[in-house]
Amino acid sequence: MKDRKAMKAAYKEMKFKMGAFQIRNVSNGKLLIGSSANLEAIWNRHRFQLKMGSHRNAVLQKEWKVFTEENFVFEILEEIPHREDTADYSEELDLLGAFYIEKLEPYGERGYHKPAKRR
Numbered sequence: 001m002k003d004r005k006a007m008k009a010a011y012k013e014m015k016f017k018m019g020a021f022q023i024r025n026v027s028n029g030k031l032l033i034g035s036s037a038n039l040e041a042i043w044n045r046h047r048f049q050l051k052m053g054s055h056r057n058a059v060l061q062k063e064w065k066v067f068t069e070e071n072f073v074f075e076i077l078e079e080i081p082h083r084e085d086t087a088d089y090s091e092e093l094d095l096l097g098a099f100y101i102e103k104l105e106p107y108g109e110r111g112y113h114k115p116a117k118r119r
Helices: 004-013 039-052 058-067 090-104
Strands: 019-025 031-036 072-079
Touching (some): 019 039, 019 058, 031 090, 039 058, 039 072
Antiparallel strands (some): 019 072
16 A cells, blocks of 8 residues: 555656536526636536535526526636646646636626726
8 A cells, every 4th residue: 555655656657638628507698708737627626515505606506496406507618738847837727817807707697707907
């Protein structure tokens, strides 16, 4: 059996799918857009929070309860390939998520985001 340190090192070497995603309500077309360094894990996290009634997006939480899980799908919008020259993709992921929010405009009847306040 591997020791804890070796298992932790092996986990750090794993390469997960990363990029931008959307959670889409198939009943009304509303979207929640995001990005993550681990696309599989982020969908699990959102589903768990929604099932527990603890999601931070109150509108999405309410509609999850009304429409039920079967009416929501998780879709990958774009993946970021792993590169040898970097280990931190956070800025790239933030920009990718912002790009899709700007492109798809998931506000009001179209989604679960609130428009950014202008100065």
